[in-house]
Amino acid sequence: MDGSAPARREVVIPGDLLNGHGLKPGSGTFNEGGRIYAARVGIVAEREGFVSVIPLSGRYVPRPGDVIIGKITDLGPSHWLVDINSPYPAPLNAKETPWMVEFGDTDRYLRVGEVILAEVVSVDEAMRVQLSMADRQFGRLTGGQILGVSPAKVPRLIGRDGSMVALIREFTNVRMFVGQNGRIWIDGDPEGVHHAAVVIRMIDESGPAPGLTDAVRAYLEAAYGRRATTPAERDDDGRH
Amino acid sequence: MEDIEHIPKELKLIDEKGIRLDGRRFNELRPIKIEAGVLKKADGSAYMEWGNNKVLAAVYGPREAHPRHLQNPAKALVQCRYNMAPFSVTDRKRPGPDRRSVEISKVISEAFASVVFVEQFPRTSVDIYIEVLQADAGTRCAGLTAASVALADAGIPMRDLVASCASGKIGGVVALDLNKDEDNFGEADCPMAIVPRSGEIVLLQMDGHLTADEFDQAMDLSINAAKQIYELQRDALRRRYASVAEAAEQEAMREPAPSEAPREMPPDLPPEVDDL
Amino acid sequence: MTAEVISELLREHINRLIASGKRADGRGFDDPRPLTVQKNYIKNAEGSARVQLGNTDVLVGVKIDVGEPYPDTPNQGVLSTSVELVPLASPNFEAGPPSPTAIEIARVVDRGIRESKTVNTQKLCITPKEKVWIMFIDIHALDYDGNLFDAASYGALAALSCAKVPASKIGKEDYPLPLEHWPISVTAAKIGGRIVVDPNLDEERIADARITVTTDENGDIRAMQKGLKGSFSLDEVRAAIRTSQKVGKGLRGIIQRA
Numbered sequence A: 001m002d003g004s005a006p007a008r009r010e011v012v013i014p015g016d017l018l019n020g021h022g023l024k025p026g027s028g029t030f031n032e033g034g035r036i037y038a039a040r041v042g043i044v045a046e047r048e049g050f051v052s053v054i055p056l057s058g059r060y061v062p063r064p065g066d067v068i069i070g071k072i073t074d075l076g077p078s079h080w081l082v083d084i085n086s087p088y089p090a091p092l093n094a095k096e097t098p099w100m101v102e103f104g105d106t107d108r109y110l111r112v113g114e115v116i117l118a119e120v121v122s123v124d125e126a127m128r129v130q131l132s133m134a135d136r137q138f139g140r141l142t143g144g145q146i147l148g149v150s151p152a153k154v155p156r157l158i159g160r161d162g163s164m165v166a167l168i169r170e171f172t173n174v175r176m177f178v179g180q181n182g183r184i185w186i187d188g189d190p191e192g193v194h195h196a197a198v199v200i201r202m203i204d205e206s207g208p209a210p211g212l213t214d215a216v217r218a219y220l221e222a223a224y225g226r227r228a229t230t231p232a233e234r235d236d237d238g239r240h
Numbered sequence B: 001m002e003d004i005e006h007i008p009k010e011l012k013l014i015d016e017k018g019i020r021l022d023g024r025r026f027n028e029l030r031p032i033k034i035e036a037g038v039l040k041k042a043d044g045s046a047y048m049e050w051g052n053n054k055v056l057a058a059v060y061g062p063r064e065a066h067p068r069h070l071q072n073p074a075k076a077l078v079q080c081r082y083n084m085a086p087f088s089v090t091d092r093k094r095p096g097p098d099r100r101s102v103e104i105s106k107v108i109s110e111a112f113a114s115v116v117f118v119e120q121f122p123r124t125s126v127d128i129y130i131e132v133l134q135a136d137a138g139t140r141c142a143g144l145t146a147a148s149v150a151l152a153d154a155g156i157p158m159r160d161l162v163a164s165c166a167s168g169k170i171g172g173v174v175a176l177d178l179n180k181d182e183d184n185f186g187e188a189d190c191p192m193a194i195v196p197r198s199g200e201i202v203l204l205q206m207d208g209h210l211t212a213d214e215f216d217q218a219m220d221l222s223i224n225a226a227k228q229i230y231e232l233q234r235d236a237l238r239r240r241y242a243s244v245a246e247a248a249e250q251e252a253m254r255e256p257a258p259s260e261a262p263r264e265m266p267p268d269l270p271p272e273v274d275d276l
Numbered sequence C: 001m002t003a004e005v006i007s008e009l010l011r012e013h014i015n016r017l018i019a020s021g022k023r024a025d026g027r028g029f030d031d032p033r034p035l036t037v038q039k040n041y042i043k044n045a046e047g048s049a050r051v052q053l054g055n056t057d058v059l060v061g062v063k064i065d066v067g068e069p070y071p072d073t074p075n076q077g078v079l080s081t082s083v084e085l086v087p088l089a090s091p092n093f094e095a096g097p098p099s100p101t102a103i104e105i106a107r108v109v110d111r112g113i114r115e116s117k118t119v120n121t122q123k124l125c126i127t128p129k130e131k132v133w134i135m136f137i138d139i140h141a142l143d144y145d146g147n148l149f150d151a152a153s154y155g156a157l158a159a160l161s162c163a164k165v166p167a168s169k170i171g172k173e174d175y176p177l178p179l180e181h182w183p184i185s186v187t188a189a190k191i192g193g194r195i196v197v198d199p200n201l202d203e204e205r206i207a208d209a210r211i212t213v214t215t216d217e218n219g220d221i222r223a224m225q226k227g228l229k230g231s232f233s234l235d236e237v238r239a240a241i242r243t244s245q246k247v248g249k250g251l252r253g254i255i256q257r258a
Helices: A151-158 A160-172 A190-204 A212-224 B099-113 B139-153 B180-185 B212-253 C008-019 C100-114 C148-161 C201-206 C234-257
Strands: A029-032 A035-038 A042-047 A050-055 A067-075 A079-083 A090-093 A115-123 A129-132 A139-141 A145-148 A175-178 A183-187 B032-036 B044-050 B053-064 B077-084 B124-134 B163-170 B173-176 B188-195 B200-204 C035-039 C047-053 C056-067 C078-084 C125-127 C131-143 C184-191 C194-197 C209-215 C221-227
Touching: A029 A050, A067 A175, A067 A183, A090 A115, A145 A190, A145 C008, A151 A160, A151 A175, A151 A190, A160 A175, A160 A190, A160 A212, A183 A190, A190 A212, B032 B139, B032 B212, B044 B139, B053 B139, B077 B099, B077 B139, B099 B124, B099 B139, B099 B200, B124 B139, B124 C131, B139 B163, B139 B188, B139 B212, B163 B180, B163 B212, B173 B212, B188 B212, C008 C184, C008 C194, C008 C201, C035 C148, C035 C234, C047 C148, C056 C148, C078 C100, C078 C148, C100 C131, C100 C148, C100 C184, C100 C221, C131 C148, C148 C184, C148 C209, C148 C234, C184 C201, C184 C234, C194 C234, C209 C234
Parallel strands: A090 A129, B077 B124, C078 C131
Antiparallel strands: A029 A035, A042 A050, A067 A079, A067 A115, A079 A090, A115 A129, A115 A139, A145 A183, A175 A183, B032 B044, B044 B053, B053 B124, B163 B173, B163 B188, B188 B200, C035 C047, C047 C056, C056 C131, C125 C131, C184 C194, C184 C209, C209 C221
């Protein structure tokens, strides 16, 4: 581990006054009487003129562009309903798939209980969500297994520019899809899957203290008996 | 609550030196412990011991509101269910809600309604469950205080936590945080809940007999105590989120290194992501 | 309880593992999850215990009070077992009157205690036809990760094992509730033709059939219950009995020593 460990990040609680001089209130905060306060339990981040609170807990709130892993829970003649681990069920219209689905034929293509990789196309003010599976990179997932992490931990799991995922893949060789909604699909040989699962759980249970990347690297190097070749990076606290 | 005439003559709830039966002074809280994030299935949770009270609070949500016709198209519903376990009281209580539990559920739901940012989650419900496992008076205050922590643990956006406490009158003296005997044999009890930063009172009930002056004294005691309780709530949340990191890293370091023997591949190779 | 759609992927994953002799959490087919028992958890109750079987967490309180006997059993105490699947414990539990699941669990736990004479209700008589001890066993689920049958049963036994009869209510001295037997229930689920002990929630949700066998300290059978829509062969039932005897021994020790 490198010697310059930054100070432990402080956890803020709803109602805490944030130091926001000159900054605008970002997500996880609210404005009252001209001052900015935390609305969630999390750590403070300042970026591009906004002060926000990065939540350490909470359910997944869908945003356009998010890649998600969903489960089919119901279907109609021209759409499916998808559970995306959020307060809101998300419809997937038959037109948003690569198939030519005839009216009433939806269950020939996707059945209740099947798992898909898809993307959030739109979310309106009433939190109505639309999904799409049309793009080539999306589709049905079979085999492997799904692990869950708190959606708040997904940025740390991906790492800056995907570096954490790259580190995990380098050692374990697993195939992995990370959904913004806190669902992760992995598949590979049993040893690789086991180590990947341990690392994913480490990340899920991690708090705001720095040193996570180092801890993950140390675990994988010990497990496989060799050093990482993925470039070392400054510890990323998951700021986004 | 017992009428004054029926108090046993020898039972002095507070003596001439101002000491109560459990040794406390008129303005002292019972010992309080709070732990956040104690349950696995709930989205947020907290466990609280307040004197001899043992209370567990859990939050699920925001989630789809059921039944559908109760959904509010513009906001989340905040619904609390306060329940006492049958073994929580001296005389076993039949399972299921009684009128007292229904009323307490309602006033606690209303206490949180103005604090949670409900417009951020239209058509959903934030469900708060309070289970009293052991009761010794002040359970609605303990439940509400624990529920606040559970809401924050669940990541529900809020303006502030809500802290709750009760004061009353015993032996003619206004006193803080009545226990069960004091509540049964005292002259008044007044539970309240406050949004600490702004001082807004979001829950207020009173039964018994107080002069307007005594009420002011009671509120004074309760509001000051609420500040202490607020610090305990915040501390519980900070501890929960700071310690999680260390526990996880230590556990991972203890994983045994895999043996040198080659592992078997599962019998069937997993299929590729298909149908693209 | 509301049904939740189980992902095909999860079902296949567990089935694949079981077909190769493994379980998702690394346990052997005959291994129960770790059991922790805390007795005397609730001071108001005459007996109590909080029990964790893996991530399933259950609190049981025993309340004993003086009351009238049932007219058809004038010389016996009254024993009543109830289970509350409070919504706090699972996203799939709803508030309301006991569901058929809650009632089934309560009745199976009750049978294990009553029919085995773990508590001998004939010894709970104070004054024949007038006064007897009324015992309530109240099982409160706190966190649900599968196999409430066993968790509830261990909690009930642990609570009974530290219970005191409040004889001071009738002018005598309180005394420990005498237990005549130590029945331990062991539940197994049938998945893909294989039988696994102490199913967790995921395993329970995809199981075809479930069997609970309660055996006492002599290995004799005190209660049985088959559940879910699948079936067992007679050989499988016999194997379940042997497993219950074997696994029950270790768990009995944990509950007795706690």
